[in-house]
Amino acid sequence: MSDAPAGRSPTQLALRRFRKNRRAMVSFWLVLAVGVSTALVPMVSPHDYRSQTLERSKEAPSGTYWLGTDPNGRDLMVRSFYGGQISFAVGLLATAVSLVLGVAYGATSGFVGGKIDGLMMRFVDVLYGLPNMFMVIIIMSLLGRNFLVVFMVLGCFSWMTTSRIVRGQVLSLKEKEFVEAARGLGVGTPALILRHMLPNILGPVIVYATLTVPSVMLQEAFLSFLGLGISEPQTSWGLLISDGAGALNPLRVYWWLVVFPGSLLAITLFCLNSVGDGLRDAFDVQQK
């Protein structure tokens, strides 16, 4: 550490390591590109994601419809990218909700310790014990269908693992010398958690977050399939794929209905996982 050039924080060092990781960087730019195009393509395209030309249903990719049309004669390209917006938004927002909840809960539990820690962790055990999807479905049917509700509820049911990880980290950090030093210098509890502990637990949290995004995207697809998530004419990757899967059959294959939304989802999930791996490697020196 003493040899390191002055003025470099551990975070900066980690980011530098991340930038040197080619696979992670390519993935990062790819996922960014997909994300930006989900916003841009529907704006630029001459087609609307809702408008149907029933005469031209299930058309193969052509000059007019670059990625073909769906059974209702809607442009698949616009719908794939528009669906991406929803998948991305649900994935990222739900992850954000779960991060905020999980980190706050885990940090509090670990930092306070003692009986309260025990109680808080038992509560997490109880939540773990409840069938996740079942609870989501019950709440969704109580609150009604709404885009906001979808990601809030999904987020509210995926923070438990994050909180466990954070708590474990906080428990071990609490005993470290630099924390004691900070405390000795009179740093208050909120500042201690925010400034000294959080940066140290960021690594595993980020990794876990990048893994939460794809799992939430898949859960959304499942909910929408049951009729609880996104509804027509809105769409998401999960819905597009499950609709398209119906077209995979022994006699006629409308391959474009599955291939395009499927590859967008696959690229995104794959890249998010690579970015997550890269971040873990960058933040966690000991593993190398």
Next chain:
Amino acid sequence: MFSRSSLTAVAVVMLAGGCGKSDPGVSADPKVAQARKLLSDAGYPDGKGLPRLEVIYNTDEYHQKIAAAIQEMWRVNLGVSAELRNMDFPVMMGAVQSGDFQIARQGYIGEYADPLAFIELFAEDSKSNTTGWLSPKYEELVAASNDASDAARRADFLLQAENLLLEEAPLFPIFHYVAHNLIKPFVKGVYPNVRDIHPLQGVTLEGPGAPKDGVLLFNGGAEPQSLDPALSRDIAGYKVLMHLYEGLVMPDARDGAPRPAMAERWDVSEDGRTYTFHLRDAKWSNGDPVRAEDFVYAWRRVVTPATGSGYAHRMYVVEGAREIVKKEKPPAALGVRAIDDRTLEVQLVRRTPYFLQLLCMNLYFPVHRATVEKHGPKFVDPANAVVNGPYRMTEWSFKQRKVFEKNPGYREPASVKLAKFIFLAIENAETAFNYYETDQCHWLFRVPLAFVDIQRPDHWVNPYNGVYFYAFNTKKKPLDDARVRRALGLALDREKICKYILRGGETPATRLIPPTSLPK
């Protein structure tokens, strides 16, 4: 972290803003123009001010595509926005029956080929009328048609009633069904008919590919709501019950028309109100004789309020039935009596030209009294059931399969050519199709949307006596206004829905009564 938050921001902006590219366009279609005028007369010009509508349908590929097309047509033609909600079929039916809906997908297959079957659906007595719409004028027309002695006048009253219904629009029809069957070429003795009813006892399996064990595998689809003849009101239930029980008359395999069954012959009085049925010598599967008293018991059971039959209104033509259901008379007051063990006399409230067709329905089937009284609702279980039809059910695995074997005590064993068949319970049309293509199933009565237009000798297509429609809840604003309801029905391009989404030869419906039930 940076990329995440900015992406989120972009996505949220996009979602909030939407892509408001197309406005309600001015369509050249005069019906759309009329719809727009109606909507503006009702106080919602260009759909402005109209609360968001909610449409419910049961989860299924083709219901979803039709609903999405309707939603888009309303948006483009009227500027009306609607939200779609899909749910499981029983959940949807529950919502519809409790009035907890705005607009719901419905379908109805006429139990008999007569306009009245469809008109009665929206009459006061009908438990299938979930729209909340009632009209004294409509009741008068239905009554007048029942009293009319000559067929032309009767038909005229019924068509007037239909016009009134379409004018007031508690529903809007989309199309008239077409029956699609996929039947393996080795299944012989099958006749397409407008009711798509196929008694299997006359079927034989012969020719290349026929299963060696001689067992026909038929996909029965969704599990029926009930196998109690008094309660079952779905087609899935009828397909089972018509093999287990035998009524006075039964649908013929060739055309679905009533043919003598338990009743060998019958006399009709001059005024058409008294039927005297002469029963055949037959036995229940436990050896007891089938007596006229069994019919009396079964019919009284249907109208007894405690039985809770949602179908009892189909028996209102029998003297006293209506009053018994409404608890004004005891069940014994029903106009049916056993003159002796083999003679049954039925008193009707009026001349009923379609009474024999009604008799084919499962609520008119006899049941074995001792079994029902002993086992209660469990009398339908294979272990308990005592039946008088050509088959017995020997196994019932819920949502998997039902096994039917020839009933050795059936009155006419020689007529049962197929010794055994199995009803599979595959709900998903694509899955069923894959079973069929891989010879794990021999008969599908529904073809997945992707294949409805395939031309193959094993693909049978024929007109089907039913209508696919959407019902409005006329008790809810803004659907309590007939102008809004009519506008919503008018703004649809049914030809396009039939031609490009259904693609199976369905006919666009601007009226309720299907061509198969129109007066000749």
